[in-house]
Amino acid sequence: MSFTRLVTLAAVTAAVLAGAPALAQDRIKMKAIGQPLATGLIQKNKEQPFFENFAAKTGLPIDVDYKPIDTLGVKDTEQLRVMKAGLFDIVSLRVSQNSRDEPTILGLDLVGASPDYATGKKVAKAYFDTIDARLQQQFQVKLLGVWPFGPQILFCKKPITKLADVKGMKVRVYDQNLAKFIELVGGTPVPVSFADTHQSLSLGVVDCAITGPSSANSAGWPEVTTHQLPIGFQMALNGYAMTLKAWNSLKPDQQAKLKAAFEAQTEEIWKYSEELFQDALNCNAGKDPCTTGKKYKLVNVPVTPADLDLVRSAVSKVSLPAWAEVCDKSNASCSQKWHATVAPVLGLK
Structure with missing residues (x-):
């Protein structure tokens, strides 16, 4: 092989190698805490498939490492703390269980306030912005959706x-x-x-x-x-939330796509939950x-x-x-x- 061809080959190889990390970096990796496996069909049939097919569901180059919380060795009462510490990017937030760390969120599901699905949906919509603002302020976590397990x-x-x-x-x-x-x-x-x-x-x-x-x-x-x-x-209302660090790493058009995907996901769970009940x-x-x-x-x-x-x-x-x-x-x-x-x-x- 001539010296010129060798140099050319080396240059091409270097360019390919240099480009490889850039291509790899185009995909975003995120870690998510899910609902416990033990909670059943909403986790199994709606939540897990959503996160395992996250890129397709959102239209974004995001790969999510999804783990149900009862496989992680993390208590379901500690979700907000581990999010604030930056250990995970997305959480399927168990509202009642985390209300000791942030009592404001329990206002979403007071005993007697949401006896049926229609009322629960109205309460969730009315209180959404209040919870979102509080979680951002106290835990640097953004609320992306609210959904029900259903009447307890x-x-x-x-x-x-x-x-x-x-x-x-x-x-x-x-x-x-x-x-x-x-x-x-x-x-x-x-x-x-x-x-x-x-x-x-x-x-x-x-x-x-x-x-x-x-x-x-x-x-x-x-x-x-x-x-x-x-x-x-x-109504056992729960939420999906993301750290502000992860949220702010996305471009405005990516944020819009992500928000739309979570809204579609939560709407699907509302319907499925009522059928299951x-x-x-x-x-x-x-x-x-x-x-x-x-x-x-x-x-x-x-x-x-x-x-x-x-x-x-x-x-x-x-x-x-x-x-x-x-x-x-x-x-x-x-x-x-x-x-x-x-x-x-x-x-x-």
């Missing part, structure tokens, strides 16, 4: 005919707002993580527990309970149609008008005052902003 209902291993029957029973709860309500009806609230609830019911640590019917079905709660009372205490109630009670879960034989306890009134009254009697007291201590304008945005949606003065 009661499962018991002892016979019940109405909500008041939990008096004297130990009830698994997942946030302080719900705990205050259980105290109101005479039960003893016991904070237990979702992953530990099946065992807690089995061992008698708790007599009853609250979650959505689909999550309960996926986690096998009907194996260790006998009754379900399908009254919605909360009724189907899972059927599955738990051993009725048809049951297409999304395993059939069990729980007693389906009829919801009485008195039960409905009791839950609806929780907003003004318990959940709003208790939450406002805690939230206003860490965020002076907290309850004031809730009254300005969410209260009109619920017809509260």
Whole structure:
């Protein structure tokens, strides 16, 4: 090979090698925390596929390393802290579980405020900007969407005919707002993580527990309970959020595409969650149609008008005052902003 050809070949090779990192750098890598595997079908059928096909879903050169939180060794109560520390870029935010670190976000899902999907959607829309601003200020995290697991209902291993029957029973709860309500009806609230609830019911640590019917079905709660009372205490609203560092690294047109993709994703989950809710109630009670879960034989306890009134009254009697007291201590304008945005949606003065 002539010297000239050798030099030319070396130059071409150098150019290719120099260009390779640039091509590789064109793709953006992000790390995401997902919902626990144990929560079931929304995580499995909607969330995981969204993140695993993130580039196609968003039309952006972004590859996401998605991990359900119960595979990471990170507690679901620590999501905002690990985001603020810069350990992850995107989070599927568990609202109630992280409300101790930021009480403002619990205003999204006060007990009794969102008894059905239509109301829950209105509350989420009305309160979205307030939460987004607070998360940006306190944790450098931007809110990109809000979606529901669906109405959180009661499962018991002892016979019940109405909500008041939990008096004297130990009830698994997942946030302080719900705990205050259980105290109101005479039960003893016991904070237990979702992953530990099946065992807690089995061992008698708790007599009853609250979650959505689909999550309960996926986690096998009907194996260790006998009754379900399908009254919605909360909508179990959750969110998708991204660190401001990751958000600001994107160009304005990329941000617009990303925002649109998350809005489409959350809208899809709203629809899917509502379908799952009724189907899972059927599955738990051993009725048809049951297409999304395993059939069990729980007693389906009829919801009485008195039960409905009791839950609806929780907003003004318990959940709003208790939450406002805690939230206003860490965020002076907290309850004031809730009254300005969410209260009109619920017809509260």
